[in-house]
Amino acid sequence: KKYRVAILGATGAVGQEFLNLIEERKFPFSELRLLASSRSAGKKIAFMGKEYTVEETTADSFAGIDIALFAGGAASKEFAPHAVKAGAVVIDNSSAFRMDPEVPLVVPEVNPEAIKKHKGIIANPNCSTIIMVMGLKPLYDLAKIRRIVVSTYQAVSGAGKEGMAELEEQVAALSAGKDAEANILPVGKLPKHYQIAFNLIPQIDVFMDNLYTKEEMKMIDETKKIMEDDSLRITATTVRVPVYRSHAESVNVEFESEISLDAARAALAAFPGVILRDNPSQQEYPMPLFTSGKTDVEIGRLRRDESTDNALNFWICGDQIRKGAALNALQIAEYMIAHELV
Ligand code: 11C
Secondary structure: OOEEEEEEOOOOHHHHHHHHHHHHOOOOEEEEEEEEOOOOOOOEEEEOOEEEEOEEOOOOOOOOOOEEEEOOOOHHHHHHHHHHHOOOEEEEOOOOOOOOOOOOEOOOOOOHHHHHHOOOEEEOOOHHHHHHHHHHHHHHOOOOEEEEEEEEEEOHHHHHHHHHHHHHHHHHHHHOOOOOOOOOOOOOOOOOOOOOOOOOEOOOOOEOOOOOEHHHHHHHHHHHHHOOOOOOEEEEEEEEOOOOOEEEEEEEEEEOOOOOHHHHHHHHHHOOOEEEOOEHHHOEOOOHHHHOOOOOEEEEEEEEOOOOOOEEEEEEEEEOOHHHHHHHHHHHHHHHHHOOOO
């Protein structure tokens, strides 16, 4: 069976990765509708030997569509209800519906069963959350997790094509002895912008009343929902780094009971979508250089937290546009197809 697929946000970084992955994973589609804002409408995109014209998204764009892949952004909130009404299943990469109790928030390796409860929309988690839970779930299956302390090193792709272009242009300008211009990071819509090239910015998304950023609160709230455990204690610091498309995270996890390093290693290595790259004597550990453009996340630097009982540290890297966004969403669709849920 083949499916009629629409991609909303087809011209952005996540939309383009949807196309790469549909081809690479031989996703069974019979029709493909590429949708975007009026700004990109009319643009031609060559894909798998055919030329597609990007259409402006309207309330009527979803007639006859089985699966609507939403790349994210403000359009999701507006158009998801229209897509659902037209009979499509929406897999949405924006934050609009993630914490809605009626909407499953899914990482297919972690909580696939939640997909079955959908009422038309399935939410794809925030990229840094997806990558972290890929490391937490196999450990949580060994012993209940009590507390998580995470610090992220997030690639500029999280700010889309424009974020990536900004890093590239700044590096080129500075290397040529010119000034770096900053217009996008940390948050396009806020008044102040900072250079990301050769810098770190400890702000991803806007600040909340509790002095955390919205990105940090997403990691906290979404992780509890995906792991189905509201008792989890989580604190996060999220930082933008001058890396193109792979996020990295330092994670400290405290468990309710002891787990051996060997058991943790075996569980991580056996988990689908995870590669254990952890051989300190050979200086082997994950880096964005290894995970960029790749499907799996990589985990290394696994070691005891010697400052307390029952705690481990690990380091995890994953491609932000792939597992952090388009791949995870497409895996949700693949799961639905495999289980005849669409
Ligand atoms: C970043 N995590 O790295 C963000 C991008 O809620 O899906 C994705 C925001 C989201 O900037």
